[in-house]
Amino acid sequence: MSRRLAGGGRVDRGARLRFSFDGDAYEGLRGDTLASALMANGVRLVGRSFKYHRPRGIVTAGPEEPNALVELRGGARREANTPMPVIELFDGLEARSQNRWPSLAFDLLSANDLIARFLPAGFYYKTFMWPASFWEKVYEPLIRRSAGLGSAARAPDPDRYETLHAHCDVLVVGSGATGLAAARAAAEAGARVILCEQDFELGGGLLLDPAHEAWRAGMIGALLRQSEATVLSRTSVFGYYDGNVLGAIERVADHLPVPPDHAPRQRFWMIRAREVVLATGALERLIALPDNDRPGVMLAGAALAYLRRFAVAPGERAVMFTNNDEAYDTAFALHDAGIEVAAIVDVRAATARAEPARQRGIDLRLGSVVLGVHGRRGVRGVTVAARDGANAKTLSADLLCVSGGHNPAIQLASQSRTAMRWDSAIAGFVPGESTQRQRSAGAARGLTGIASCARDGAAAGAAAAADAGFAAASGFDLPPDSAEPGTQVEAFWEVRSAGKAFVDLQNDVTADDIRLARREGYEHIEHAKRYTTLSMATDQGKTGGLVGAAVLAAARGEDVAAVGLPTYRPFAVPISFGAIAGHAVGKDFAPIRRTALHRWHERRGARFMEVGPWLRPAYYPQPGEENDAWASVLREARAVRQAVGLCDVSTLGKIDVQGRDAAVFLDRLYTNTFSTLPVGRARYGLMLREDGIVFDDGTTSRLADDHFFMTTTTVNAARVLEHMEYHAQTVWPDLDVQFCAVTDHWASMSLAGPQARATLAKAVEGLDLDNAAFPFMGVGDAAIAGCPVRIFRISFSGELAYEVATPAGHAERVWEAVLAAGRAHGIAPYGVEALGLLRIEKGHVAGPELTGHTTARDLGLERMLKKRGDYVGRVLAERPALADPDRPRLVGLRPVDRRARLRAGGHLVAAPGSAESLGWLASAMPSVELDCWVGLGLLARAESWRGKCLFVAFPLNDETTEVEVTHPHHVDPENARVRA
Amino acid sequence: MPASAPEPLSALHGVAAPGRHAVGGEAPLTLRERRPSLAMLLARKARARDVAAAVQRRFGLALPAPGRAAAAQDASAIWTQPDGWLLSADGAAARDFAGAVKSAVGDAGSVVDQTHGKAVLLLTGAPARRVLATGCRIDLHPRVFAPGRSAVTQIAHIDCILRQVDAAPGYELIVPSSLAEAFYGWLTHAASAYGYEVLAPA
Secondary structure, eight states, X not given: OOEEOSXXXXXXXXXXXXXXXXXXXXXXXXXXXXXXXXXXXXXOOOEEXXXXXXXXXXXXXXXXXXXXXXXXXXXXXXXXXXXXXXXXXXXXXEEEEOSOSBOSSSBGGGHHHHTGGGXXXXXXXXXXXXXXXXXXXXXXXXXXXXXXXOOOOOSOOOSOEEEEEEXXXXXXXXXXXXHHHHHHHHHHTTOOEEEEOSSSSTTGGGGGOGGGHHHHHHHHHHHHTOTTEEEESSEEEEEEEGXXXXXXXXXXXXXXXXXXXXXXXXXXXXXXXXXXXXXXOEEEOOOBOBTTTSTTEEEHHHHHHHHHTTOEEOOSEEEEEESBSTHHHHHHHHHHTTOEEEEEEESSSOOTTHHHHHHTTOOEEETEEEEEEEOSSSOOEEEEEETTSTTOEEEEOSEEEEEOOEEEOOHHHHHTTOOEEEETTTTEEEEOSOSSSEXXXXXXXTOOSHHHHHHHHHHHHHHHHHHTTOOOOOOOOOOOOOOOOOOOBOXXXXXXXXXXXXXXXXXXXXXXXXXXXXHTTXXXXXXXXXXXXXTOSTTTTTTTHHXXXXXHHHHHTSOHHHHOOOOOOSOSSOOOHHHHHTTOSGGGSSOOBOOTTHHHHHHTTOEXXXXXXXXXXXXXXXXXXXXXXXXXXXXXXXXXXXXXXXXXXXXXXXXXXXXXXXXXXXXXXXXXXXXXXXXXXEEEEEEEOTTSSEEEEEEEEEEETTEEEXXXXXTTHHHHHHHHHHIIIIIOTTSOOEEEEOTTTEEEEEEESTTXXXXXXXXXXXXXXXXXXXXXXXXXXXXXXTEEEEEEOOOSSSSXXXXXXXXXXXXXXXXXXXXHHHGGGTOEEOOHHHHHHHHHHHTOOOTTTOOSSOOTTTTXXXXXXXXXXXXXXXXXXXXXXXXXXTSOEEEEEEESSTTOOOOTTOEEESSTTOOOOOEEEEEEEEOSSSSSEEEEEEETTHHHHTTOEEEEEEGGGTEEEEEEEEOSOOSOTTOOGGGO | OOSSOOOOOOTTTTTSOOEEEOBTTBOXXXXXEEOOEEEEEEEOTTOHHHHHHHHHXXXXXXXXXXXXXXXXXXXXXXXXXXXXXXXXXXXXXXXXXXXXXXXXXXXXXXXXXXXXXXXXXXEESTTHHHHHHTTBOSOOOTTTOOTTBEEEEEETTEEEEEEEEETTTEEXXXXXXXXXXXXXXXXXXXXXXXXXXXXXXX
C-alpha cells in the first residue's frame, strides 16, 4: 500500500488540508496534488477506463496522466476530466471519480471487459451502422452513457475568466533546469521574457533532488529581480500558432475553493513572442505488456516524483521494468528510502548500473521482461521471465514501475510545424529544423542530465535574446556536472503474451487493436490513429503514442522512424471553454450598438429586437397592449396610414462620399446614374455584386458637385463600405474619391403619413415645405428646436414622408420637438415591426427578398438597370440562367379567405399536395389598409399567374392556404401619396 | 446652420456617472470622458502634400506619420489611414471645427464632421496598460508604444482609435458613439479588478 513517509519532500507538514474523494473524507498537506494526497492515504483505485471500465490507478505525476481523471467541485462550478496530478490540493476540495456506475469499486459496465473480443477497434463504425435513423436517437446516447468521461455543469459558470494579450521578446516554456537557465540568460541580456510553468512550483526535475535546491532558488531569485521578466506558474501553454502566437491558460484561482472578488478563475494568455524557447522536458513512455493498466503500475519517473517531492511511498514492494539506465535512479531511490525493490527487470543484456544495483542487494534480471501483472483491482505480483519466455517466475509486488525510455515533449514544436527527426540514441523523435522563430532546448531536444540541460538552456536563452536584438550579458553559474552516465536505452516497445497490452490507457487501445487496424487496411499512422483512437484522448497519447506507432511499424515490418507520429494539434493540454470564451458570454457575446435615441425608447417602454448588432425598438406597447404585440404594431402602422408616425431609422448605413470623381464612381457602383442628379436632390440606387446578384439598395443625395451622402441597408452598411474601398483602391485607383462612414454621426428619423407635412412645418425653421418648393426627393438643411437638421423627402412606407437627420447629440431634442409638433395630428412613434408591415403593404423589397440569390429583374427592379455605361455586376447579370424569363419574380399575394393568415417561408404550389414548388412566400404581414394578410413572394412565370389563385404550402405546420396573385404594391400602386 | 445650437448630449450621457469604484480603498485608474470636436480629413488624390501644408499654415500642426499622433495649440491629429487623419480641437477652436478645416484645405481635401460619431475616453493610471491588454492586441510596452504613438485597432471587438497622451500612462480611446455604451461596459468591467474613478467630462 502507498503511504506518506515520515520525513522529506516538499510538502508542508504543518499545513493539513481536508478534502473528499467520492464522498470519503481525507487529509493531505500543502504542497500535495490530489494524486499525491490520495496515494498518501493509501488510495490506489481512482477511476474506470473509458471503454472497458477496467479499474485504474495513477500512472504519472504530471499533465500527461491518462487514467486518473476526476470531476472537481460541485454545482455550477463542476468541471470534468481534470488529471489528478495537476490538481493542487486545497482545503475543502471535492473530487469524484468518473465513468463508473454505480460505484468505483463495483462497476456494472466492467462487463464490457469480459466481452472485449466483441468490442474491437472500429467497433462503433462496424456495429452501429444500421438503421441510420438510430444513430442520433439510440446509439449515440447509449455510447455516450457507457463510454463517457465526466459530465459538465449545466448551470451558468459563476466565475470570471480573463483574456490577456501579451508580448515578449523571448517566451520560455518550462521552468526546469533548461527553462530557468534560458529565461535568466535572455532576461539578463535585456530581453522582455515570459516564463510559463504548468506546475504550481518552478523547477521541473530540479524539484526531485534536494541537492539542486540552492541553484533552483538562486535562479528564480535572479529572474524575479529582472523587471522585464514575467514568471508565470500554474500556466500551461496549449497551442502554438502561426506568427509565433502561443496560447496559455493561467490557473489563477483553481487552487482556491472560490476565486477572490474581481479575480478571474483562469486567465487566457495570448502571447505574441519574437522568439520562443521550448524547454518542455521529456515524458516517460510505457511498455505494452499484458495488464499494464492495473492500479499499481506506474511510470518510473512518477514513482521518483511521488517519493522525493511529495514524500509518498508509492508501494511497499516494487519491481522495476526498464529498457534504460535512468530508471535505476528510481529503483535506488526507492531502495534507499526503505522500500523493498523485489527486482530490476532489464530487457538489455548489460548495463553500467549493474554494479550499484548489486551493491544494494537488488535482484537484477538482465535480458528479461515482465510477462504479466497479477491482481485485478491492484498489482499483487508480476511474472518475470527471460526475453524468450524461459524461466518464468512470479514475484510478489504491489508496485510495478515501468520505464520504456523518454520522449522529448515535442507537442508544441510539432504544432509550430517543425518536422521531427528520429534519434536512435534516445529511441525517440526530436525536433528537426525550426520553421518559426523557435528553438527547443534541453530534454525537449533529447539531452539528459541537469547540468547539460542547464547549459543548453542558457545557450538557447542567450541565442534567442540575440536573435531578438539583445546582446548576451555576463553568464551565471550552472549546476556542477555530475557523474551521471548518459542514458543508454534499447528500443523496446512491447511484451507479446496473452492479455490486453495497452498502448493508450485513456482510450483503451491495445497493441492488438493496432495490429487489427493494419490488417483492415489502416496502415498509415494517421489512419490507424483515427481507426483505433490511439492518441486521440485528452492526453494526446503522451505516454503511449510512440509505443502504438512502434507496434504498427513492427506489424508493417518497418522501422518506427519510417512510420512516424501523427501530427500534434492544439490543445496540448485540455483547457476549459470558459477560459476561451472569457468576457464574451451572455449579453457580452458581441458588442451591442445603440442609436442616439436608445434611452428615449427605453423610457417609452419600447420592446427591443436585435437587428445585426443593433438593438432597435420593435414596437411601443401602450397601456392595455402589454400582452398583445399585434395591437401595438397595428396601431402604429395605422397611425402612419391615417395620420402620422415617427420611426428611428438611425441604424441605416450612411456613407459620406467626396472627391472630384465622386459622381463617376457612383455611376459605376450603382446600376443607375448619379452624375445627372442635381445638387439638393436624392435618388434611389441599386447595387449589384460582381456576380450580378442584387447586393444592396438605398437613397443617395447630392450635397455639392463633389459631395454625396449615401445610405445603405442596416445590415449591409459595413459590407458596402468595404465594397467601395475595394473598388476605389484596386479597380479604379485613378478616380479621386474619398469615403467616410457617418452612420454614428447622424441620427435619423422617418416622419411618415398624410399629416407629415403639417407636423414638420410646425417644427422646422428655415425650409419651405411647400410641395413645389420641396418636392418628392428634395434635400435641404434647416433647424428644429435650434438644432441643425438635414431633411430628405423620401419614403419607405409609401406615404408622404420626410427623413430628418441631425447630429446624434441633438437626436432626442429633435425627436421630441417633432413629436410635440405632431401631437395635434395624432402622431405615434412606430417600431421596426410596423415599419416592416408598411413596406410589405407598399411592395418595397428588403432583407427577406434581397437573399443573395435574387437579381434586379427577379425583384421587378429592371428599370433601375441603365442601358448605357458599365457598372459592377453588369456583365455577369447577363448570364443566361440569371436572364431566364421564367425565373421566380416578385409578386403580391393575398389569401382568398380574407381571414386566413399567411406564413413567410411557405412554398407556392399550383394545387394542395403538389410537390412542385413554383416559388416561395418571402414576407407577410396583416395589412392595416386591406383588412387581410398581404405578402410578397417570388413566383416562377409570374406574369401567367397574375390575377389567378394558387396555394401557400407550409408542410411543417400542415398548412395550405389559397392565395391570389396580385401586383406587389398592395397600397397606392400609382405612387401618388409620396408626391402629394 | 442655426447660430447657436443647444448643448448636445454625449453618447455616454447618463452612462459614465462620476464616482469612485474602489478596490480596498484604492482607485489607481481614472476614466474621463472628453468632448472635443472631431473632423476626418482625407487628402484628395495626389494632394496629401497640399493638405499637410494647409494644416500647418492654419493650425501650426504637422500631420503625423502612420502610427503617430501630433498636437499643436489649437488642434491635434491622429493618422488613421493612408492620406487620412482624425483631427480634433477643444475649447474655442472646437466651434465649427470641420468647417474651419475645410476652409483651410479647400479642394485639396475632403473633410467630414465626426464630432457626434465618436465617443472619447481618457484612461489614466499605472494599471491602464494591463487593463487594455485584456482586450487590445497592440503591444503597449513603453519600449514599443510611448506618448505620441497611436493605433487604429479593435479593442474588445469594437473599432478603436488609440492614442497615448502621457507617460502616466494615459490613453485616449476613440470609439464609435453607437458602441460607446458597450465599450464603456467592457472597460469598466476590466478596470474593476484594480479600482477606478470616473471624473466629470472635460
